[in-house]
Amino acid sequence: MSSEPITTSKAIHRRTGTTFYVATRLLPNRTRRATYVLYAFFRIADEVVDQEDPPPVDQQRHKLNAIRAAAKGESAETSVLSADEREVLDAFRTLAERNDLDSDEIDVFVDAMEQDIEKARYETYDELTEYMRGSAAAVGNMMMTVMDVAERDRADPHARSLAEAFQLTNFVRDVREDICEYDRVYLPRETLERFDVTEDQLRRGEMTEDVAAAIRTALARTESLYRHGVAGIRYLPSDAQFAVLLAAVLYAEHHRRIRAIDYDVLNEDASLSKTRRLWLVAKTYYHWRRTGDPETAFYAASAIGDTDEDADRSRAFRTVPEQVA
Known part of the structure; x- marks a missing residue:
């Protein structure tokens, strides 16, 4: 896992999750870096649906599907993702493979974000x-x-x-x-x-x-x-x-x-x-x-x-x- 995606993930965590970020900094290094990546992944999916002036529903679903696919290591349309989002998802995929994350949990999480659309x-x-x-x-x-x-x-x-x-x-x-x-x-x-x-x-x-x-x-x-x-x-x-x-x-x-x-x-x-x-x-x-x-x-x-x-x-x-x- 390269340092740049970790830096990006950490910045997202610090910017958007003040309360949890304080506690995350006190985790052991083996868990802390992974938590930055996990939180950033959760956040970029959440921000697809948490917008005051959201794009059309089909665009939101399309982007969530791209995030889901990239997180699971499947073919994804990365053109709808920002550079930071791609970095976070690359780091998340490395983390998921290294820790054998259950892909069903990824689906359940993204399904909940998709539910927020409607x-x-x-x-x-x-x-x-x-x-x-x-x-x-x-x-x-x-x-x-x-x-x-x-x-x-x-x-x-x-x-x-x-x-x-x-x-x-x-x-x-x-x-x-x-x-x-x-x-x-x-x-x-x-x-x-x-x-x-x-x-x-x-x-x-x-x-x-x-x-x-x-x-x-x-x-x-x-x-x-x-x-x-x-x-x-x-x-x-x-x-x-x-x-x-x-x-x-x-x-x-x-x-x-x-x-x-x-x-x-x-x-x-x-x-x-x-x-x-x-x-x-x-x-x-x-x-x-x-x-x-x-x-x-x-x-x-x-x-x-x-x-x-x-x-x-x-x-x-x-x-x-x-x-x-």
Whole structure:
């Protein structure tokens, strides 16, 4: 794998994935370089469909098919790809061959990106979970392969939960951006209807107690996934555990910010400052060194406790998904 595609992949990662990039830098070298390439691959596919003024549907599908083919080492029409995209895909293909990545996971991921072209609403949480099998779980599965996790049978269910938790955190944080810029709503319709929240409210930034309740419900559900996810970090190689723990702490910190702004993700910024991220690196490392246990360190350092207080306060919130229970 040449250094130029790695440099390109790293630049894409740093530019578009600030939270995860901080944690990636703390991975061991054998995994860190591969993670830059994986993230860049995921990102170039995602950016095909995440455009404020997207090209026609057939052009989006055509480009995703080119990305899919190139990633799998098949004949691809590279003329629709930029120079950076071709470099990333060359590096990804080398990585895939070296690590024997499952080509089915590539298909499942690209299928999810293709689904974003035309499907922009989800009726139920179960339906959203099906989408996240490609958009989140496939990402986690490829990361697990690159990390060379020995206890895959034990680790996989936890990795899926953590990958879904990261994505759900992004969905909650970016509710208004998604509907205003991409006309997408990832909060399930069943959740919005339970609290009499309309899409027009989200689009207008009309914050009410009902909207806050819907956001609070989404956070409670997501935090159940974090709890299940971090319980499996101990199955990862020891030199990768801290970086994954830190990623979980950083993503979960958005929940603290969301609570601090009274759940008003429609009008307020729930992102993390550089100072806050650095503080969390130090805090997480302290608890990691003190306890030697990633799960204990997570609860000591993160915005999420080891019990579902939100769910305890209101049984109107949806119960833990089956795969987490």
